[in-house]
Amino acid sequence: MVVDGYRLRSGQTRSCGCLRQATSRENSRKNAAFQRRIGNPSNLIHANGIFLNSLVKSKRNKSGVIGVSFDQKRQCWFARLMVNHHYVLLKSFKSYDEAVAARRQAEAAYLHPQNSKMDSTASFSS
Template structure:
């Protein structure tokens, strides 16, 4: 096992190393750092030494903001509510190209040797059941669509 490289007091980008802060799952030393903006962040020593992590995240925000505001096409759209409207939204009833059953939300699970009916709506599954019969799975999906999508 090699000796730990002491990074205390060293600067990496906007980060100044304060003290050791345990180890990562891969065994690398982690360090508590203070960013130039005042935030504290724990960073893997490897990422510090190789320049992968340079700030607490504030640098990325500033660069993104700069690119957003200097892009002329983007600046033209700021405040335009029409640009937020889309002409097409995928629906829970749209058939995916990988679908083999011909019915959205119904597929065959070869491991269980059963048909699975699913409906994911507003962040959670409203239907996630298995059936021996394809027709039962289709009917369950249609019933769930009537309840949540109509």
């Protein structure tokens, strides 16, 4: 990365990024658990074939719901869920509540299929 010399001298920037990269490399070498997991793609995918980033809420998540986000350009809400490298839910909605409901419904169908079958049979019996 290229950094302006003035910014380095004035303290606005402390490094070109090399220091962070070197520190990260050294820390990963010292971490035995990290070393065991390197190169194993199954660490990123749940047993059902669902990527873990679809199951764990990110720090950057602003909607409060995993897989639901607001598109500033289109001014609508998106709900998404990917299973086995294919989107099973990728749809836009006018309201937040509709997007959340669609995501919850997709989660029930694809993440917990046995529960959704039980729920559907329960609704028929009542």
